[in-house]
Amino acid sequence: MAFLEEYDAIPADQPQMRIAHIVEYLRGDWRAMYEDLRANRAVFDAPIFTMVTRATDVLDVLSQPRLYSVRPNSVSMDPSVGPFMLARDQTEVNWHEKGLMQAVLRWDDIPKVRALAGDVAAEPLQGETGEADLVPLIGRHVPLRIVQDYFGFAAPDDRLLAWSFATQHAMFRNLSGDPDIVRKCVDAGEEMRAWLWPFLAEKWAAAPLEESDVVSRIINLSREPAAAFAPDRVVSNVCGLLVGTIETMSQAIVQAVDQLLGVPSRLEEARAAAQANDIARFDGIVFEALRFNPITTIQFRFAEVDREIGTGTPYAQTVKAGTLVAACTGSAMFDPDLMPDPDDFKGDRPASSYMHFGFGHHACLGGHLGNVAIPEAVRQVVLKPGLRRKAGPGGQIDFAGGPFPEHFRIEWGGL
Ligand code: HEM
Structure with missing residues (x-):
């Protein structure tokens, strides 16, 4: 049925x-x-939200932040990391701080980040024959090292992983608004900021710093009056770097590998591109694989006014102010209006058609880094001869009842 x-x-x-x-x-x-x-109820009035499923309407919603805002995000974000761009629409916080953060997350760094991701992913893949649990050893470890080494947020592994989990869980995976999950996020944010203040204070005292990482650039920038980057705003944005990075990247790496292993022809195509060192082709294949199981299929928005969605179509429907709108990006990526032959696996689709990193006003700040770190980590895995999932349940992604992948075992060699 x-x-x-x-x-x-x-x-x-x-x-x-x-x-x-x-x-x-x-x-x-x-x-x-x-x-x-998409075929029968493209704007779908469900009990706690309205789902928008056609690509054209998803683009419409995500490109009009004054009509469809991220206001609900402030419930979990503000008490945890302070005011943050992803809980503010067309405001000083978003405009000014996104600009400053873009300036320090430089495009010049892309090769360095790719190389770091490759080195970290290759570590547990040594030997002609072996096995590995992809989630802790690569999925989470690659972004963890990006946070510590490239961003320069050099807190201990266990604290970064715990803060990242608790904040991502409440901010993006707590549809029911479970207060316990929100409380853990607030506690994590408080602990993270308490750790960051003395860490950053030491750096401010020693500034100007050699710009060896992103945090050092932020410190130097924040000393310039023209930047208008106050210390508490620095702290919120360094928190945001961690929150955005670990679970998102981990899930993307793990689910892309799973999708490649699921269909032999996809794995062959990926391996051929990897072996030919055709990076552009390989990366396209990875983001296409991810389309078949993206890290999320929904971005939530809040209708600020009564507004018709789907105007001029038979399914046009007015969404009332105050409605939670689910912009179904995962659906849009299977809409033939955006993705011709959507059920076909095509590694050469235009990168701009994907919505893995969101779209519009709140498009991902770290998208250019995810764009290289995710496929590079996957490439190291795909390059292992005889790559396969481990037999039995260990070879399936295990969420362990939680919001993010926890285990996924692979093997290579020995065939
Ligand atoms: C590399 C580290 C990353 C950082 C520092 C980061 C940070 C951010 C920030 C700050 C925003 C909000 C931008 C704004 O409000 O204007 C954002 C949005 C977003 N990010 Fe990332 N992110 C990272 C990686 C990723 C990855 C790997 C994915 C998915 C594969 C991802 C998916 C998204 C999505 C879907 C949005 C849009 C959210 C929305 O529209 O509600 N991010 N990211």
Whole structure:
């Protein structure tokens, strides 16, 4: 039975059951759900949010931040890391600080970040025969080292991983608004800022610094009156660097490898590009693989005014001010209007059609780094001869009941 048929069979006075049905599809056959919705109810009024599923409408929502804002993000972000760009629309905080942070996350660094990701990913892949748990050893370890070595946020491994998990969980994976998850995020933010203040104070005292990492650049920049980058704003933005990096990148690396291992022809195509050192081709294949299981298929927004979505179409619908709008980027990436032959695996699609790093006003600050670190980590894995998933449950991605991948075991050689 199709998604909508099952959904409509659940009584309307059972909103929890209807939501559970949507969540089950989101965690499972989300492609089937979105295909049904795009064809039959493209703007879908679900109990706690309205889902927007066609590419043209997703682009419409994400490109109009004054109409569809990120205001709800402030509930988890403000008490944890302070005011932050991803909880503010077309404000000084977003405009000014995104600009400053872009200036220190330089495009010139892209080769350095790619090389770092490659070196860190290669470490646990030594030997002609072997096995590895991809999540701790590569998925999380690659971004962890980017945070410590390239960003220069040199806190201990266990603290960075714990802060990153707690904040990402509450900020992006807490649909029900579970107060316990929010509390852990606030506690993590407080602990992170308490660690950062003396760390940064020491650097301010020693400035101007040699610009060996991103934090050093931030310190030097913040001493310039023209930058108007106050110390508390520096702290929030250094927190943001960590929050954005670890679980996102880990999940992308792990799920891309899983998608390549799932279909022999994809793995062959990827291996051929890797062996030919055709980096552009290889990277395209990785982001195409990720399209079949992206780290999220939704960006949430808050309708600031009553507004019709899908104007001029038979499915046009007015969304009332105050509605939570689910801009379904995962659906848009399977809409033939954006992705011709969407069910086909094509590694040469235009990079600009993907929404892995969001779209519009809040498009990812670290997208240019993820764009190289994710495929480079995957490349090191794909280059192992005889690469395969470990037999049994260990060879499947294990979320261990949580919001992010925890284990995924691979093997190589010995065939
Ligand atoms: C490399 C380190 C990363 C950093 C420092 C970072 C940081 C950020 C920041 C600060 C924003 C908000 C920008 C704004 O409000 O204007 C953002 C948005 C976003 N990032 Fe990243 N990010 C990183 C990696 C990633 C990765 C690897 C992914 C996914 C594969 C990702 C997916 C997203 C998405 C989907 C958004 C849009 C959120 C929305 O529209 O609500 N990010 N990122």
